[in-house]
Amino acid sequence: MSSDTDTVPTPAPPTRRRRVDLGTFGLVGPPVVWLVVFFVVPVIIAGAFSVGILAFFQDEAAFSLDGWIDFLDGSAYLHLFWKSARMSLIVSVIAVLLAYPVAYFMALCAPKRKYVLLLMIIAPFFVSYFLRLLAMKVILGDQGVINSLAYWLGLRDPDDPIPALIYSQPAVIITLVFVYVPLVALPIFVVLENLDRRLLEAATDLGASRLTAFRAVTLPLSLPGVLAGFIFVFVPTLGEYFTPLLVGGTGGFMFGNSIADLYGPSLDWQTGSVLSIFLLAVIALLMVLFGLAGRFLAFRSAPTG
Amino acid sequence: MDTAISARGKWFLRAFFAFFVFFLYAPLLLLVMFSFNDADVPSFPLSGFTTDAYEQFASNEVLKASVLTSIKVSSIASFAAVGLGLLAAIALVRRQFLAKGAVVALLLSPLVIPYIVFAIALLILFSQIDRLPGIAFPLSIWTLVIGHVVILLPAVILILVPRLERIDVRLEEAAHDLGAGWVRTFRSITLPLIWPALLSAFLIAFVFSFDEIVLASFVAGDATTFPLYLFSQLRFPTLLPQVIAVAVIVFAVSMIVIVLTEIGRRVVERRLQIELDPAKYPAGAE
Numbered sequence: 001m002s003s004d005t006d007t008v009p010t011p012a013p014p015t016r017r018r019r020v021d022l023g024t025f026g027l028v029g030p031p032v033v034w035l036v037v038f039f040v041v042p043v044i045i046a047g048a049f050s051v052g053i054l055a056f057f058q059d060e061a062a063f064s065l066d067g068w069i070d071f072l073d074g075s076a077y078l079h080l081f082w083k084s085a086r087m088s089l090i091v092s093v094i095a096v097l098l099a100y101p102v103a104y105f106m107a108l109c110a111p112k113r114k115y116v117l118l119l120m121i122i123a124p125f126f127v128s129y130f131l132r133l134l135a136m137k138v139i140l141g142d143q144g145v146i147n148s149l150a151y152w153l154g155l156r157d158p159d160d161p162i163p164a165l166i167y168s169q170p171a172v173i174i175t176l177v178f179v180y181v182p183l184v185a186l187p188i189f190v191v192l193e194n195l196d197r198r199l200l201e202a203a204t205d206l207g208a209s210r211l212t213a214f215r216a217v218t219l220p221l222s223l224p225g226v227l228a229g230f231i232f233v234f235v236p237t238l239g240e241y242f243t244p245l246l247v248g249g250t251g252g253f254m255f256g257n258s259i260a261d262l263y264g265p266s267l268d269w270q271t272g273s274v275l276s277i278f279l280l281a282v283i284a285l286l287m288v289l290f291g292l293a294g295r296f297l298a299f300r301s302a303p304t305g
Numbered sequence: 306m307d308t309a310i311s312a313r314g315k316w317f318l319r320a321f322f323a324f325f326v327f328f329l330y331a332p333l334l335l336l337v338m339f340s341f342n343d344a345d346v347p348s349f350p351l352s353g354f355t356t357d358a359y360e361q362f363a364s365n366e367v368l369k370a371s372v373l374t375s376i377k378v379s380s381i382a383s384f385a386a387v388g389l390g391l392l393a394a395i396a397l398v399r400r401q402f403l404a405k406g407a408v409v410a411l412l413l414s415p416l417v418i419p420y421i422v423f424a425i426a427l428l429i430l431f432s433q434i435d436r437l438p439g440i441a442f443p444l445s446i447w448t449l450v451i452g453h454v455v456i457l458l459p460a461v462i463l464i465l466v467p468r469l470e471r472i473d474v475r476l477e478e479a480a481h482d483l484g485a486g487w488v489r490t491f492r493s494i495t496l497p498l499i500w501p502a503l504l505s506a507f508l509i510a511f512v513f514s515f516d517e518i519v520l521a522s523f524v525a526g527d528a529t530t531f532p533l534y535l536f537s538q539l540r541f542p543t544l545l546p547q548v549i550a551v552a553v554i555v556f557a558v559s560m561i562v563i564v565l566t567e568i569g570r571r572v573v574e575r576r577l578q579i580e581l582d583p584a585k586y587p588a589g590a591e
Contacts, residue, residue, distance in 0.1 A: 027396035031389040042426035105318040130518045130532045135332035148349040239419020256421040276422040
């Protein structure tokens, strides 16, 4: 089959060879089929539920856009979506603000041990989403670490725990920042580490103060990393489920929780599917926008001339 | 003069960094502390040192069963994800094919789907399959494994692709020109070079799957994984110290696994690269 062996040993893209082996289809096929069957098809089925083609009781199935119209027409779920989106936005902004100086320190001020420091920051994220949630619940609870410390020191009365420390919107926001912030530091670190420091020297030589150099050089060049970090938090928290469940109470209830409720106790699979597909559509749209923004930032910071 | 930061700024950043690390680790250290506290609820004042919680864990059969279930799910899912991910990574790095961009987008798309949406969609899929006449497809650890493979796959691919890119394609071509088939080429060239990355992908996937709870709570059926067990115990405050003790053990083990993997991978890869091409990879270069 593959007799087109070229004898010229020029470094060329790996495309130049066609070898007799598994074949490209044999390589790409299994993972793609897996994702199509267990990822794309389920989403399509959820889409079918959202327009009534499929239904929980199959004899009630009939095409209808009612689920979508009800949802988009100022429903409580749509309000909940905006509330969740606002919470995600707050979490993402706080996470970026906290992670930026940390990444800056690791990338530009700690030349020797920076990978050790990076591993120290990143490792908790990979290790334990749920364990760290548990830790926050133990800390924020009415009988938890902070409150009991306050009782013990006589700062508060045991019948009067600090309000909104748990089961509230701020509790969800603090916990989400705690859970996701390591992930934001990573992309910011990467762009800052690749920053050409001669640009900073040039700026200083031309009389710019460090602050001016930061504003004119470092900050703009690091924006792609900031954007990536922002996405790493904003997108997953939009559909957050367990954090509100554990520390949110009624005030911290989020969009993801109502999706779960609609499929579980409420048995309203159609509305549940509408909410799911809507969330996916929003995320797809965001990814396109972020992609464009990323391209714009990369273009603007590319060396010209 | 340091152009990036002034001396005072550096001092400030160092303090901020220390605060940040404290923010990340303090809650976990508090968990450790309270796991040794001699009380039923984790609260101040501390009432004495005890290892009761750890001893109770050793005799809690349900808890141990849940850990075993999780180990089973995580190892099978990670193994499958690394296998599929390796195929995909080889194709992405070594081949050009039709609609490659679309395939990349598909392979990475599970990264951005909210787990709750994916969990529900999978649940619907399985219930629809189960509903087909003549097919029984109950929720079990296997349905959970299926879901975990989907969410682990992009992570595995992202770990393997950069490593594969650093393997000189000419090595594989030389083997091929010398008459080795693809199996032989893979076994004697690619595999020895990629195994540290495969191992680190497997371990990271394992740790990630071990901790996953959203999919587990929707598509695992009656199977109780370790995070699900922890979650169910939160309602019984008296069991909390014990739950915390196990959580601490798991956290410590996972942390050690991740850190050792990362260090080991760096050491092994550097050695392999130096052996292969001492000129291109001078000692000390990453």
